[in-house]
Every structure is written in C-alpha cells, then in structure tokens.
Amino acid sequence: MPRHPLYLAIAASLTSLPTLADHMEELVVTATHSTRTIDVTNALVISPDVAELLKEAPGANVNSNGPLTGIPQYRGMYGSRIATAIDGNQLAPSGPNWMDPPISYVVGSQLESLEVYRGIVPVSVAQESIGGAIDARIDKGAFSDSSDFGATGRAMSSAQSVNGGYSVNSNLYASNDQHRLKLAALTESGNNADFPDGKILPTKYERDRYDVGYGFRSGSHTFQLDYGYNDTGDTGTPALPMDIRYIHGDLYNFGYQVEAGPDTTIELALYGSELRHSMDNYKLRQPPASAADWRRNTAKSDNLGFRLEGTLRDDGGMWTLGTDGFDSTHDSDIDNPNNAMFFVRNFNSAEREVLGAFVERQQSLGANWTAEFGARYNRVDMDAGKVDGTPAMMMPPAQMLRDEFNNAQRSQTDNNVDLVAKAWFAASDSSSWYLGVARKNRSPSYQERYLWLPLEATAGLADGNTYTGTIALDPETSNQVEFGLDFSGERLTLSPRIFYNKVDDYIQGTPSESAAAVMFVNMMSGGKAPPPLQFNNVDAKLYGFDMDWSLQLDDHWALSGLLNYVRGERDDINDNLYRIAPPNASFRLGYAEATWSASVEGVVYDQQNNVSATNSEQKTSGYGLVNLKATWQATQGLQLAAGVDNLFDREYRDHLNGYNRAANPDIALRERLPGYGINAFARVMYTF
C-alpha cells in the first residue's frame, strides 16, 4: 500500500501483520487491514487474463466473456462499479461491451503487485468506487545505490495444454542511483479451449505488448515516463455477439514525486491512452446465414487524466489532500462488409468527464484505536453528439428513436459527495475489530445514458438482451456498512467481514416503456427476440460475508482458504440482481521445503438459484474442482513450476460465464458456457 506508508505503520504496530511465509504456498496474499495484495511474482496462475488472479482475494470474482475479457466482480458489483487503476491511473475501455476491461491492459508478468481493496475504499484511492477498487502496480525497476549502471532482468515462459497456449515475456532493467530504464515485451497466444465434451468456440486469443519506461531521481525529486503499446489480435468472446479483431492501445504516463519535507510528499500524475478496437460476427465464428446480418463494429476511446495529491504526516496520523480529473470520449460505428450503404452511428463522441477533490484523515486515537475519515466531491459532466443509421432512414420506430435522441438535452451534470468513516480497535496483540460506514456514488456510464438504438452494447452484461439508455438517469447512491475481525495468531490467521450495501437508484435494465424500441426489436427479429430493456433507476441491496484464513500446521504443512457469500436483491420489486457469484469456498493444503513446494487445492461452488427474472437469467448447478501445483527453485535464478487445473476433467458451468452466442456442434446457442477442461501447464522463470 505505497500510498499510505504511515497508515501501514500504524496498522503494523497495532496487530502483527498476518504475512504468510513465502514458502507456504505459491500464491502469497499478504494482508493489511484494508487491502489484499496478491503477490504476483509467486502467483502461478497460467491464464493470460490477469483478472483470474482476483479469485485469490476474498469477495472477488470474475465475469468472463472470453479469454482476455474478464470483468472484475467484488461483493456482487462489477463493471464500472469497480474502480480499476494501473499505477493509480484510470482507463476507459474502447469496447462498448468491455471486450477490453481496464484490467485487461495489465500484463501479469510485469506486475509488481495487484491490490484488491477490502470493502469500503478510501476516497483518496479512486474517483468512483461504489463497489470496490483494484490497484495494479507495474514493476518499473529500482534505482540502485551506486552511480555505476547495472542490468537486471527476468524472462518468463509458459505453456498450457487446454488450448495449446503459450506466453513469452522478458523484462530488462538498467539502473544506477539516478536513472532507471525498463524495456519489456510480451507475446502470447492460444487456440480454442477444450472442455470435456468438445471445444469452446471461439476462445482463441493472440496478444503482443511492449513497454518502455524511464525514471530519473535527483535529491528528493523523482520523475517517471512510461509508454505501453497493446496489440491484441483475433480473440474470441463467445458470450458476446461479436469477437475481437483487434485492440490497439497506446498508454502514456508521466509521474512526478517530491519529498517536500520530512513529513510531506507531493505526487503529480498526467496520463492518457488512445484505444482503437474492431470486432465482428463473421470471422472467428460461423457467420450469419444471411449476408444482410453480417456486422462489424469499429470503436475507440480517448482517455486523459491527472492526479495531484499531497500527504502530510504528523504525530497523530496523516492528511491526504488531492484533486483529480478523468475524461474519456467514445465513438462506435457499425457497418456491414456486404452492404456499403449500411451504417449505424452507435455512439458519437460520447464523453464522460469526472473532476474531483478529496480530503482524508488517518488518525491514531490512543493506544488501541485508529480511524480513517474521508470526504470527496465529484462533478461528472457527460454529453454525446447526434446519431444516425440506415435503420432510422428505413424504419419509422428507429427514426423516432433517433429523432428523440437528437432532440433531447443530452448534456448532463451530476454533483456527487462521497463520505467514508472507518475505525479499528486492537483488542489484543493478535486481534483487531473493524467497523466501516460509507456513502458512495456512481454516475451512469455512457452506455447507460446514450445507447439510442436497442443493441447489446452494455459494457459486457452478456445477458442476451437488447437495451436502450436513459439520458436523465440519476447517479447510484450506496449506503454501506461493514464489520469484521482481523485475527493473527501464531498459527492461525483469519479475517471475516460481513457487509450490507443499500443502493438507491441502482441502474438496472427494466422492461422498455418505449413503444418505438419495442416495435423496432420486434421488427428486426421477426418477433423472436425478447422485448428490449431500458436502463432505469431502481433500488437494490447487496449483503453477505467473506473471509480468508490460513493455518500453519508445522514447519512444512499449511492449510489456507477463502469463503465467499453474497446476495443481491432488488428492493423495489421481488427479484434478484443479475450475474451474482454463487456461494463458494476454496481450501488449499500445501507442503514446502526450502527449494520446492507443492499444493493441492479444492474449489467448491454452490448452485445459483437466486437469478434475475428481469434479465431472464438461467440458474446454474454447483460443482467442485481439484487443482495441483508445484514449484522448484532449481538455482538462485531459475524457477520451474508446473500444475494441473481441473484434475478430474470435471464438466462444469461457472455462473459468471455468459451464454454461448457462437454456433458450436458441442454447445447449444444461449446455453451457459462451460468451464475449461483439464489443463496441464508449466512455467520457466529466469531472473538475472
């Protein structure tokens, strides 16, 4: 938690931090009161999708629409309700269906750490964090103590059997006490994945990524410049109506930090990204029978942001003050390669700008109490340009939707105030009680406000429904309370939390009241498609329980695990929220010697019967999986690792996978997509 050094120090003095010994398991989750840092250097998760790592943190899960398209879920909230930052910087996906969620721009093999904030997020951490926050820290190399340049590096290569996937990554660093330079490159690809009854089509993927970084340090000043280029090629998303043809992203970062005094740090960041994307429904999957139904969607987002933050430490704690801004602009155009006349201007310069300011105080209150108080104000400005499309020239209902949209007052402003209060009470050397309350807001996404023609462009909901937006939507307001314990004994650590989250004006698709939208969907589908939904403000509540725990049995053997339970319900009608993770638990038994370790893991998911009738959501059965892992530190620099996921080749349906949308002899259309079959994998890592 580099943003709050003093806070960490306070926490450490109150309870001995439950830091799990390095050798205990491959994936070390170090815990503080309020974050779970997933130690990715030792993480042995072979998926190309970094989001999969989140399953190692209590309360977290992944909505998966494809091999590179995992959308983080935390305590039943997902998508733009979870703030994801890369080195503190935000990014808005180019895909109107979030084929490139922010976390997809994080390269696992270049991570320094992946932090999942536990429960209520401090106001200093993210602008909009109604449902949680994830902070990925990228390894930039380290300044050395000497003026002589030294070079270090890490090469990593892995392969897996379920899809013939492989990845090769190398990071090179050169540094002295003033300069640090980083060069990194990644290439990875895989074929369509197996499941016990056949193949999941299309789940092939290919991605290259290049990064350069330069840092300069002089006295108390540190400058940092970073550039990254993401090049994703043909990649399947079987839960969505189209597949990725490309995602080209340029990512820029400038950072400056100064130790302005012994107790004062000031940080400035300026950053941006230009993301270009294309997808279609005819190249990677079986194309539609009628040439008139072929579709291609070209989309982009341009992102620009800044952060200015100061921390002032004093005897009683720490002040954090700051201001930040983030602006994203989205365009999305649909055409048909078989018909030069056809076009839909799906989103035209749909813009969302958030300007915020915050103040946060971490305060030590006597010997046993610590507290955190925060307040943030965000002003959210949104707007979108006029739209058009061939359907609006030929079909009266589409014409009505277009004209209504173009004549509407599309510019919208929200003023949101977030408040956070948390307290910890150290009852003993080994246990600390925690209570947190917060009021958090989220303004609507551009899809929720500006989707004018009924389409499935819903930031990856993948429920198979068409939606239209509602320009006049109100922001969501959540009132949250959570309570828990952090226990850290000699052998046993555990940290249970219960939480309750009441969300007023929760944004949810409800049956459309637009006669034009209903008629349009009816005409387009010949009466076969379900009637469209429309984003509206409803009321909802989410509540549950989660914990992680570990038990050191002796010098070599250890047990650890997670327990997660969440319910999401509508509060205005009798229905459940859509795509909520079923109750689940994991147990791991590990054995470790100085140079090698091995573990067996059981993962159990309950059935999910609490499904959303509004979203026509299908129920899912429960299942259990067994995974094996082993690592061997062959020499100082060389580590070999291998494992088998889904050892018994169990056929199962992950409730958070979507429904199959691509023709497949082995999986019916609109059937829940299966999880991957047995997967043997190996990894070689060489550090020098």
Ligand SMILES: [Cu+2]
């Ligand atoms: Cu897309």
